[in-house]
Structure formats: structure tokens, C-alpha cells
Amino acid sequence: MTVPVTIRIQEADFDIAAEIAAMTKGRTDIGAVVSFSGICRGADDGDDVAALTLEHYPGMAEDEIGRHAAEAIKRWPVTGLTIVHRVGRMLPGDNIVLVLAASAHRQAAFSAAEFLMDYLKANAPFWKREERADGTRWVEAHDRDDAAAARWGKD
């Protein structure tokens, strides 16, 4: 059976409960759904952040997330994946990204959700710019994010 995959990049906020309901509607084979949300922080490295602006590479961002989803489906017996990534300006407390992974048993869903987030952070073409009291600056990539993606054993 083809695993249903939903990938959306949007400016609008998302509703986690509605996304889970859409994923599980009419399904009796799903025994577990793991949900990860990334949320805009109000401070980074001790400095206040007033807002974030997310830029992306239209077309490639969807393609790249799709490649990660296909890889997750190869590695684990997942039965549904939803990835929603917001772009535009976000305030502290706002949702940024949602990953849902469904499976018959919980372990595949936990693993796939973690894998997708690690891969997305290191490889999906999105960039954050922070607004701080002293101006705006592009967020620098963290080596730890590359390391998190690398531990899954594929470049």
C-alpha cells in the first residue's frame, strides 16, 4: 500500500489536532501518531528575539522534504506522514513546523518523526532571519544539526 504523505509549505498557521484528524480519518490500521512541533522562541543564546522571518526555496523545499519522507518510508513501517513548514514572519510562541508520523506501533512513528526533523533541519532549503533589539541577522547553522542528521547514516 502506498503510504499517504502530506507536505505543505504555507504562511498560515496550522492546527495540530486538525492535521492529526485528517491523517487518521477513516483509518483503522494506525495505532500510533507521533507529533513534533517547532515553535518560535523568544530568546536565543540569551538575547531577546522579537520575530523570525523564514525564507525558502520554492520547489526544492517540497522536493527535498519529499525525498526525506520517501527515505523514512523505506526505513520504517510508517503508515502516514505529514510535514507542514511555515514561511514568512513569526512571533515568539508561533508554530514554525509540524511533523506527524503514523504507524501501527509506536517505535516506527517515534523514529520516523525524529529522522524527518533531523534531516529537515540540515537539508531542507529554509533560512531564518532574527529580529533583535540591535537589528536583524541571519541565523547561523549549528554543527549539532549536521551531526544530528549524520547519525542516521546517509549523506
Next chain:
Amino acid sequence: MKVKYFAWVRERIGLEEETVEPPAEVATVSDLIGWLSARGEGYAFAFEKPAVIRTALDRTHARPDTPIAGAREIAFFPPMTGG
């Protein structure tokens, strides 16, 4: 070929995208970065640390030694910070 720039690479060059026709000896991603760097101050600033720059060929991640022949769209951008 169409070239696209994102985030601070876009800001430094001052363009979102452009069409370029590099000479035949510009064979790889790395060659193209060198060729573009010579186009002006903004380009030189954007590509001042080539090892930091990430590249996509036709919307797939590429490496400095990837050949560019046949590519329709090449994008240059900083390391990604989504999620």
C-alpha cells in the same frame, strides 16, 4: 542557465535570480562560484568563503566538484536553518 540566490547570498549579490552563460571551461560548481565571484563586489562578498556556500543543481543538493553541464537551474545559499 538560470542562477538563483537565497538568504544572505541573495542580499549580498542584490539579485534573486539571473540568467548567465558561463564559458565552456566553467565545468563544475566550484568553477562557477569562481567565475561568478569575478562579476562584481557583491558577488565577491557573497562567495568570499566558498566552503560555506551550499549549491543545488536542478533542485537537488550538489557538491563543489559536481559538473554543471546540462543543468537548467543552479541555486546558491548559506547552510540551511529551517525546522
